[in-house]
Amino acid sequence: MNLDPIHLLLQTLLLLALAPLLSGTIRSWKAKLQNRRGPRPWQAFLDIAKFLRKDMVIPEHASWIFHFAPYVVFLSALLAGLMVPMLRIPAPLSLFGGALALVGLLALGRFFLALGGLDPASAFGGMGSSREMTVSAIAEPALMLAIFTVAITAGSTDLSQMARTTQSTAFNLLNPAHVLAFAAIFIVLLAETGRIPVDNPATHLELTMIHEAMLLEYSGRYLAYMEWGASVKQLVLMTLLVNVFFPVGLAGADAGPLALAFSLAAYAAKLLALCAAVVVVETTNAKLRLFRVPDLLSAAFVLAALALLSMFLFR
């Protein structure tokens, strides 16, 4: 297993740095569309730094799970991010696991997040956990099926290999299977990152929350890890979407600094475009009723199944 420690370190830092920036950008752009100046894009950093400096209040009923969960949530998201090619193919930890391990790691984080929500014995945390596990349970098959479509084309579940395959055949970008799978994952992205129309990241109503309800008891450092982990997870899913489906500009293994710079520029541009899409969806939609969310996600599943079918038909 050839680990490139510099590459590994760089991607870790990039993940940690870019993730809050991305959340901040979405928040800032949303504010602009709401006719206000809004926070600056790097506000999320300042928030995390602030939480790291704050003391913590631990709920009395909580067990060791409560202390354990933030680390698992944070680290699993980070590790998943190291399996996705960000600037360079292959990703630093390509061999540690591909798409399946990525989904598995995100699920691991979610598992502990949900336990962390249940631990303090508050009804809100349980509410968040219950909803989160429900939504993710119906989001996961759609995500998997959509990934399968690409994986089958590439003959590999290795994300780097998938990106390489997509890159080598420009035609694939307009392949109907590809487009449908992209749409499916985009819907899953909205659900998994707690965006409108599934969850409202800006809500202050404890009864309607999903993601934040599980964090209600967390404070200080743990909260920072949780929030940071959530933003890394969002970045990972978005990177998956832009770099596996549109690996334009992604540098090769032996790329020089120039190619890497170009790769970074292309990556940033693609991410911003995706952010814009998320912002538009969030601005123009209301949140769905909780029991309409499965309809949305089963639509994603059907899209992914159609992608598969179209592969069957067009090959």
Add this chain to the structure above:
Amino acid sequence: MFGILGKSLSTGIVTTKYPAAPPKVSIRARGRPEIDWTQWKDARPAAAACPTGAISFQDAGGHRTARFDLAQCIFCGLCADADPAIRMTNRVECAARDRASLISAARYKLGDDGAHRQLVPGPAPVATEPARPPAPAVSSPLESIGRQIQQRSRLIFGRSLHIREVDAGSCNGCEIEIAGLNSPVYDIERFGIHFVASPRHADMLLVTGPVTRNMELALRKTYDATPEPRCVVAVGACGCGGGIFGVNYATRGPVDAVIPVDVYVPGCPPNPHALLHGILRAIHREQWGRI
């Protein structure tokens, strides 16, 4: 979808420039009253007209200590109607760090008819009100209100602040204006300030209302649930000084009777600019021109 985006884009950004620009307040707005202390002939009509006791006086030994407590003032202007020496201004930024600085007072020599004869120069004794018992220490052994904590909070909250609003008995007037801070016009988020759902996430408690007996425990528990360092801003005449309700069988009066308060924001209810000013003052940012 395009309709929504079109409307948003055509409306543009409507956020005020405050605090870089002065607050936009109508000239007719009633802000803090100003008393022309030298020309004030008689405190009695104004004190009688004041519904909350913000204007009061004490006569002793041929002297009168007249006292104006901004914290209790509801900006109704009845005193200005009653006394020409009092004038309502439209100044709304009145937040203060300590309770005493909201009180202004003067000593007069008394005439035979009970009117003032002349102003006695020098600072008047402010603490005419019986000292309130200090707020009981709330659970946390770590809490020591000292310079260290102050500096720590200055370091921490300068760029990011999370607020938990607690209505401890207000009439909902303050809540309307506080909710207005989230509107695109005042947009408190541009300062990196958010309102949050859980006190665990909060750095600041924004407390309104005369604390009712029924909310006393809830307020204490909220304070307790907030991790240190934390600060408390008392909002409104009721929160700062008890307001028109004062202390009675059902209320404990001002917020600082229950938990320690760092900044007082007078007003009934305070103008959103005043609230912004108070919140920014609490995190030492009120002087920053650019945000």
Add this chain to the structure above:
Amino acid sequence: MNLDRVSPDLRPIAEDIARRFGNRIDAWDTPRPNEVYVHASMDLAAGFCAHLHRRWNVRLIAVFADDFRNEGGVFHLYYALAADAAHGFVFLRAPVSPDTPQFTSLANAIPALNWQEREVQDMFGLKLVGHPNPRRCALHDDWPEVYPLRKDFGLHTVLPPFQGERHKFRQVEGEGVFQVPVGPVHAGIIEPGHFLFSVAGEPVLYLQLRMFYVHKGAEKLFEHLPPPHAVRLAESISGDSSFAHATAFCHAIERAANVEAPPRARGIRSVCLELERIYNHVADIGAICTDVAFVTAHMHAMRLKEAVLCACEELTGSRLLRGMACLGGVRFDWDAGQIALLRALTARLRPEFDSLVELIDGSSSTRDRLETTGILQPKVARDLGVVGIAGRASGFDHDLRRDFPHAAYDQVKISVPVYQAGDVKHRLQVRVDEVRESFSIVEQLAARLPAGPVRSEIGELPAGRVALGYVEGWRGEIFHWIRTAPGNRLARCKIKDPSLQNWPALSEAILGNIVPDFPVVNKSFNLSYSGTDR
């Protein structure tokens, strides 16, 4: 008995009462043509109310007590009834002896009285007989045994720290059922109140409300303030209805003093009431959108609300219209510039508001959230006596502005929106219709505001007078009932905010809905906590 003073509309009812209950009535009092007091004994109440309701569709709007022991040696219990069609009020006054301080509950027959009767029990120590749930309500369970509204209880009594029991909520039986406690400190920027959901997952099986967290002793405080100061207190009954409450209070005083505000003042009052209605309705429309996370509409609504508040500041010196109301009229007259501003405001806001409504109507995802959510069935609304917006959305066709014209509402044309569906969508629709109606009223009044003074002088109040002041606030009907005392003071001020009887309807409307829909249902009612708790 002399029914001459009774207004012609109300006279048939009065005559019917006289015919039917004549021999059991001790005395009549008609201080004003549309306000009739019938003095009778307690045991008449049930039959009296039932008969008037059946025969004349007269509804019970409030029940309250009055400590009359100093004057007459007894407590008085008042049943206030409104005859909407006859534009008049009928009060039944029944004495309660301090030796047997108890009264019979009508709550089984009229569920709307549930909290009000219990409040009387808590505040006066008059024991309820036959109430299905006669537990503490206004004073929480942990309070000591005190009766704050009795005259022998001092306003400034310092009660010891509360050691009493914790409220025992009803448990829903069944496996897997649990409770979700919310409040009194809520996550949003709203007032304190406690909601206890019994659920077994998402659908709400049962909702229990616990109010009176912000009980501030206002009614007791009224008895200690001179009337001009009391107006300021009335402004603080419910901050979003400052002007409506203050005006209702002024109205009561004016009626007690038999003084009427000058026409210009009445016009200005109406304009202010409508401005209050507009800013609250617009804010609510926005807030309903936030609760379904349609943030764009919320932001536009907040912007419009801000515009109204700024105009209010220009017109009255206070963004929430505080300090404007006063006894005998209003405090500030408006110059031509201000009236022009008022016109400009409506001209500017109308299209903006229309486009906001269009935005909401055009968003299918928002509509989907609002339709069929939180249905309050018209029958339930009737049983619980739901008034105001929620009442009109559930088929209750009433509006004090039309049925009991006050301020300058007799000068304008008013149409009252009424729907039968009773869901969130229609409570929103009532607001939309009312805002449009308010624009029109403001325009009508601004166009022909009569000239003249804005204030009539009110001297010292004569003692022993009773009077009812009423105003249709934006939330619904507001009543202030006063009894005057010697020395320009009040012996009793009973405040009835529409929220008090609308709250229980929320418990019924939420049943079967899922927990995450509660905020939007609650917001569509948007009831006042402070107004309820006082």
Add this chain to the structure above:
Amino acid sequence: MSEFPSTLLLLALCAYAAGMAGALVFRRAERLANGIGFGLASAGGTLGLASFVSALASGSCATAGSIQLVPSLIPFVRFSIRADPLGCFFGMTISLLAVAIGIYSIGYARGYYGRKSVGALAALFNLLLLSTTLVFLADHAWFFLMAWEIMALSAYCLVSFDHEHEESRGAGVLFFVMSHAGTAGLILGFLILHQASGTWGFDGFASLGGRLPASLRNVCFLLFLFGFGVKAGMVPLHIWLPAAHPVAPSNVSALMSGVLIKTGIYGLVRVSFDWLGAPPSWWGGAVLAIGTISALLGVLFALMEHDLKRLLAYHSIENIGIILMGLGASMMFLHWGRPALAALALIAGLYHTINHASFKALLFLGAGAVLHATHTRNMEEMGGLARRMRWTALFFLVGAVAISALPPLNGFVSEWLTYQSLLQGFGASSSLLRLMLPLSGAMLALTGALAAACFVKAFGITFLAQPRSAHARSALEAPAPMLAGQAILTAACVFLGLFPMLLLRLFDPLTLQLTGQQLSQQLVAARGMAIAAIAPQGGAVSTLGIALMLVCLLPAPLAAWLLFGRRTRMRVGPTWDCGLRGLTPHMQYTATGFSKPLRMIFKALFRPRREVQREYDFSPYFATTIRFESHVEEPFQTRIYRPLKWLVLRASRRLRALQAGSIQAYLIYIFVTLVALLLVAL
């Protein structure tokens, strides 16, 4: 088979037998019976484990010969065993569990002192171990069936061990009936095989498939599928499983869920790979479909449970489904002539078999410890146990993470292999059936996610938050032997998860035997650190790497902390109660509540009925009591079995008329039968 493993094997069998005998002999002395019975079970397991692992590792099992255990006195029957690779693999599985559960039981059985015969429990337990091991090793049809029946009988006795409970008796009867219906299928199947081969020995059945006519082969397959399917608990033959497993003592539940149902898998592999060979594609399709449905329905029903052990029992159905998915895919690939893929899918299925054995047994042992401490299986009365039973909670959590197929534990590894085989299989054929593969992969994803939801519930409601009952409040940690047993299985889960490359080598003789391929070289990548999909560039996963990286990345959050918040402190405060006077245990999520959203989403399946009754005296607005009830439907129970039961009862009432009791009538029956047989023969 070389001498060393087979000697160990015989010693292991002897240990079980001695354990049984010893427990019976000393049944009056509870402590002694407990120690001897379960101690020897554990010792037997250790010996067996050593034997099977060494046989698999050395590859000697591939050439193992038949061993006659005891001379037979009956014609047709030969008491012979043969430890071939397949048998060794399953033997390894049961031995592993025998070690752990044996130790656990020493602690667990103490709970029965003075109430029940511990000696009988230990004896039956050893008998069960012995007979199940013999099922895996039997080399002769009749011997197999005998062992099979003894296994069923001893299991029946153990299920009904707490026979004073009505529930246990009912479950025992249901188990017994279903089990025998299955055995009937097996006997018929063996008869067909015997007819074709003329022998009862298993060596005569090998690769028999080609010699059977297609229709008979299909019938034979279906009979065995039914027979073994009942034992495996595949849908819709599963209904006995959630009834029987929970009521048995927990150590027995662990054994039953861990290996007993795997005898069905063993039989299916034996029949369809070893004997019937080269299956038509619909066999694979059918097994894959049954597997997918079992997996999905199993987890969905598990989600609805708030009985901890029933929940685990339903998860057994789910995992049997996942195993069947691997087997089904493997059968399809064999048909399509892709033996390497077939081997991969088979490895996936069998790897999941041993994984499921380890984590499910672990979870049942954990449930047993909880039951021991709280005296209830109802999760709604638990809670807060993580603070009171730290170790049990930790072990249960490992099991929960493993069964939810989360990296880096063992459930993830076998599901990863399953996904890989399903995905690569897409290109293996052009038939429309290949669409089934990714779709069942997606269903596997759904299953996995639902399992995670279910175990968040199971762990969260049982171990976290406030205790919901007095029993839970006073719960104490389990005694040391019980913890030791769980620790062994926890270690197994971790080992199987982190070091799959070591274990994969053990599969070589097995896949060589059944598919003719050896994959361990291809499957192990990156110098033994990772396992790779067999296709070139097909992707790899390193659970060991993931685990190591999770630790290596830990400096990232710690550095952030050190950089900013070194001086921060931590204090304990009440859980945020919105300003109330504290939260009560009634104010936290329940198991029912947790899975309510899923119940509503899948309402077409569950047909939930819910009622809210308000009782009142005068006015509906003043309720005196409010009662809530909800039920979900087990569709197979109500749609298939209940009508079936009714039919059977009615038919037997009719047939009772035949049982006249007079000799003449029976003579006439015999006569008629003879005539009929003659006619058939002619």
